[in-house]
Amino acid sequence: MNYVLTNGIFHTEEGPVNGHIIIEEKQIAGINPGEYTGPLECHDLSGHHVLPGFIDIHIHGGYGEDFMDADLMGLHHLSQSLLREGTTSYLATTMTQSEEAIKTALTTLKEYHKQQSEEEAEMLGIHLEGPYISEFKVGAQNPQFVQRPSIDSIHDLQTAADQLIKIITFAPEVEGAAEVLAEFHDKVIFSMGHTVAGFDDINQAASNGARHITHLYNASTPFAHRQPGAFGAAWTNDRLSTEVIVDGIHSHPAAVNIAYRLKGPEQFLLITDAMRAKGMIDGTYDLGGQDVIVKNNSARLADGTLAGSILKMNDGLKNLMAYTKRDIDELWRVTSLNQAKALGIDDTKGSIKPGKDADLVVLSPDCNVLMTIKKGHIHHFN
Known part of the structure; x- marks a missing residue:
């Protein structure tokens, strides 16, 4: 269950990142600006907001x-x-x-x-x-x-x-x-x-x-x-x-x-x-x-x-x-x-950071839920 979420606005504790994040084994493995060029499967988020679940x-x-x-x-x-x-x-x-x-x-x-x-x-x-x-x-x-x-x-x-x-x-x-x-x-x-x-x-x-x-x-x-x-x-x-x-x-x-x-x-x-x-x-x-x-x-x-x-x-x-x-x-x-x-669980949940659980929500500009990710499992709702 390794893949990439790309072309999203990822809201982190340090500020928004326009780029991609890598999901590996139910966790966030990396957050990077720009496009992903590696071998993993990519899910294009069309520029939507990505928040912690x-x-x-x-x-x-x-x-x-x-x-x-x-x-x-x-x-x-x-x-x-x-x-x-x-x-x-x-x-x-x-x-x-x-x-x-x-x-x-x-x-x-x-x-x-x-x-x-x-x-x-x-x-x-x-x-x-x-x-x-x-x-x-x-x-x-x-x-x-x-x-x-x-x-x-x-x-x-x-x-x-x-x-x-x-x-x-x-x-x-x-x-x-x-x-x-x-x-x-x-x-x-x-x-x-x-x-x-x-x-x-x-x-x-x-x-x-x-x-x-x-x-x-x-x-x-x-x-x-x-x-x-x-x-x-x-x-x-x-x-x-x-x-x-x-x-x-x-x-x-x-x-x-x-x-x-x-x-x-x-x-x-x-x-x-x-x-x-x-x-x-x-x-x-x-x-x-x-x-x-x-x-x-x-x-x-x-x-x-x-x-x-x-x-x-x-x-x-x-x-x-x-x-x-x-x-x-x-x-x-x-x-x-x-x-x-x-x-007392902010070491694993609550923000988008490498090492934390891949618990995420993808929102449209008017806060409609397009996708929810729980422990790396993707659920589409658009």
Whole structure:
């Protein structure tokens, strides 16, 4: 599986390279300007943009599937489908449900992780969104199953998941939160969300090891000039990276632009927070045991509460370019490199560099996915 991608604009950490890259044995072997003149098979990219494959660290499902279904065949279908939007890696994200349902999902994800194919988007691990959240900011989570965190409960869930839990979304103000943060902050990423914590509480948790904000602007305390809230802490604390759902529905485009200006290209992480209706027609779908009505590109509970998104990663990047008026050579980092660095896997993923996995996406000027490459395997979508 050795070949060359030629006549592309390859966006690297050092800047764009107009030329070709050599793929050898599932990895990037070389990046060079100009034309390729060697013996390997060439794939002409017609001058299109080439980015590292997208890494979605907060996704509940899509294409009719949900990680809480605990369905191995469904997981394969979802992972194959994610390649269509340029996503080559992801964290399977769970919901606030019963302990039994969560453990069943974790056990199934553990089994899937052992058998996943190199020709599918790669499950890197698990994002546990809840149940350790505030009952006062549940959003579309089920308040019936909100729990208080404990060291024993996290040990139990990690055992069920075979240590695959990489991110835990939690409310830092609830009972038990400080203890689990102290115990596990160097083992998993604690991301603050679904919380009523104020500015000082968020900053204190960041000082104690919390590193992220879950879907900034949603299900947390807003900014006011005398009470800066979670938003103000997220904007101004350099210890904190911020997830943002860039669909134009969860947050106003101007609010997205503000977050990007304040966090910059190193601490802004584009996510989808997508649920099973992504890639499907409008209708009613299940999310965590609750009906979600999908209409006009939004997913909501019957009372109007936003319930995840139907956003695709390539569309999120297209939106971010429009909202911030920045170009793709600056913004590609928020779809891959920042996520790889956060997860500690930037030695193999997250940028186009010799020695890294051949996980790539080829985009048209309007961010349509033309080709996705996973571990060197080429998938055409034009």
